[in-house]
Amino acid sequence: MKKELDNGLTAVTDGEFRRAFWHLDFLAGLSGIRHVSAKAWSVHFEGHQPKAETVVVEGKIGFPEDHPFLEAYDRLKAIVDEVAPGTPIKFTIPSPSMLHLICAVREENYKPTERYAADPQAFFDDMAEAWGDALLALYKRGCRYLQLDDTSWGEFCSAEKRAAYAARGIDVDAVGKKYVECINKVLAKKPADMTVTMHICRGNFRSTWFSSGGYEPVAETLFGGCAVDGFFLEYDSERAGTFEPLRFIKDQTVVLGLITSKFPELEDKAAVKARIEEATKYVPLAQLCLSPQCGFSSTEEGNLMTEDEEWAKVRLVREIADEVWKD
Numbered sequence: 001m002k003k004e005l006d007n008g009l010t011a012v013t014d015g016e017f018r019r020a021f022w023h024l025d026f027l028a029g030l031s032g033i034r035h036v037s038a039k040a041w042s043v044h045f046e047g048h049q050p051k052a053e054t055v056v057v058e059g060k061i062g063f064p065e066d067h068p069f070l071e072a073y074d075r076l077k078a079i080v081d082e083v084a085p086g087t088p089i090k091f092t093i094p095s096p097s098m099l100h101l102i103c104a105v106r107e108e109n110y111k112p113t114e115r116y117a118a119d120p121q122a123f124f125d126d127m128a129e130a131w132g133d134a135l136l137a138l139y140k141r142g143c144r145y146l147q148l149d150d151t152s153w154g155e156f157c158s159a160e161k162r163a164a165y166a167a168r169g170i171d172v173d174a175v176g177k178k179y180v181e182c183i184n185k186v187l188a189k190k191p192a193d194m195t196v197t198m199h200i201c202r203g204n205f206r207s208t209w210f211s212s213g214g215y216e217p218v219a220e221t222l223f224g225g226c227a228v229d230g231f232f233l234e235y236d237s238e239r240a241g242t243f244e245p246l247r248f249i250k251d252q253t254v255v256l257g258l259i260t261s262k263f264p265e266l267e268d269k270a271a272v273k274a275r276i277e278e279a280t281k282y283v284p285l286a287q288l289c290l291s292p293q294c295g296f297s298s299t300e301e302g303n304l305m306t307e308d309e310e311w312a313k314v315r316l317v318r319e320i321a322d323e324v325w326k327d
Contacts, residue, residue: 001076001079001080001083001084001087002083002084003311004314005084005087007311007314007315007318008314008315008317008318008319009314009318010087010088011087011088011089011090011145012076012080012084012087012088012089012090013076013089013090013091013092014072014075014076014091015295016092016295018072021053022092022094022149022295023094023098023149024053024054024055025068025069026067026069026093026094027055027094027098027099027102028055029064029067029068029069030061030062030063030064030067030099030130031059031060031061031062031063031064031130032057032058032059032060032061032062032126033055033056033057033058033061033099034055034056034058035053035054035055036053036054036055036056037053054102054103054107055099055102055103056103057099057103057104057112057113057116057123058113059113059115060115060126061099061123061126061127061130062126062129062130062133063129063130063131063133063134063137065137067134067137069093069134069138070137070138070141073089073091073138073141073142073143074141076089076091077089077141077142088144088145089142089143089144089145090145090146090147091138091143091145091146091147092146092147092148092149092199093131093134093146093147093148093149094148094149094150095131095148095149095150095152095179095183095198096124096127096128096130096131096148096179096182096183096186097150097152097153097179097182097183098149098150098151098152099127100123100124100127100175100178100179101151101152101155104123105152105165105170105172105175108168124178124181124182125185127182128182128183128185128186131182131183131186132185132186132188132189135186135189135190135194135196136189139191139194143194144193144194144195145194145195145197146194146195146196146197147196147197147198147199147232148183148196148197148198148199148228149198149199150198150199150200151200151201151202152176152179153176153200153215153218153222154200154201154202154213154234155202156172156173156175156176156217156218157202157213157214157215157216157217157218157241158202158213159213160213162217173217173221176218176221176222177221177225180221180222180225180226183198183226183227183228184225184226184227187227187228195229195230196228196229197228197229197230197231197232197253197255198226198228198230198231198232199231199232199294200231200232200233200234201234201257201293201294202234202239202240213239213241214240214241214242214244214245215233215240215241215245215246216241216244216245219245219246219247219248220248222248223245223246223248223249223250223252224248224249224250228252229252229253230252230253230254230255230289231249231252231253231254231255232255232257232291233254233255233256233257234257234293234294235256235257235258235275235293236257236258236259236260236261236262236292236293237260237293240293243278243279243281243282243283244282246279246282246283247282249282249283249287251287252287253287253288253289254279254283254287254288254289255288255289255290255291256275256276256279256288256289256290256291257291257292257293257294258272258275258276258290258293259272259290259291259292259293259313259316259317260292260293260313261292261293261294261295261296261305261310261313262293262294262305263305264305264306264309264312264313266312266313266316267316269316269319269320269323272290272320273320273323273324276288276290276324285324285325289321289325290317290320290321290324291317292313292314292317296310296313
């Protein structure tokens with residue numbers, strides 16, 4: 001935590017060091033979910049492949065009072081209270097979209113439980129209740145800044161993946177609307193003094209990726225309809241497309257992920273500033289921020305960078321932000 005502050009961050013996280021995966025650890029801790037081994041990972045990365053593990057739905061989805069992430073938050077808060085009292089804490093969990101995507105969309109042999117076969121909408125309703133309970137449980141422990149990590153949208157931006165899903169009879173546009181509806185039900189429980197954002201990327205395992213495509217296919221549904229306070233958007237390569245889909249942004253903050261967390265080479269400051277200027281055609285500068293396109297590791301294996309190279313990226317973000325948003 002001290003290194004985060006020393007390198008210019010004004011809010012701290014636990015770095016997800018207690019997780020093997022950015023998403024499966026949280027999902028596996030839910031009621032009605034079982035963590036299992038698999039023959040292959042649920043998506044194909046362009047290079048290294050993660051350990052083949054997944055989750056399956058076996059009962060009613062719920063958020064238990066002893067979910068391990070609550071203890072993880074308590075531990076982080078205790079460290080902050082001891083080292084730098086009052087420092088804002090950012091805590092991350094996967095979006096509810098990820099549970100449905102993994103179990104009911106990516107899984108070609110998905111067999112719903114009796115409850116969800118009889119009423120498919122109950123899957124979304126139970127997720128909304130579970131994530132709402134998680135949000136309020138974290139809030140009760142002091143969490144005021146929660147981030148929902150969600151790669152479903154990066155996947156739904158891919159023409160290749162959209163076509164593959166369509167061939168299986170899956171309408172990803174309809175699924176996307178269900179995801180926004182579910183997330184908005186969660187956000188309806190958000191206390192007024194709590195901030196909830198969403199991070200979207202196209203894969204980040206061992207410096208690789210699993211999908212490509214601009215935000216246009218999902219922009220109106222997601223940017224125009226999801227009630228999060230801000231979006232952290234991957235924009236470090238041409239795979240994320242142009243800024244034009246940002247025209248659907250309303251009053252949300254948009255954090256431009258223009259600095260890659262996949263490779264150690266430092267971006268040119270002038271080039272990054274030029275891209276920020278380009279984004280202001282669609283979103284006012286006052287609503288924009290800057291960040292890496294993703295964290296430095298989505299799993300316990302980490303990306304192909306040293307710790308010093310990672311901190312150099314963080315400092316670069318801080319330096320550019322200070323120069324662009326001087327006031």
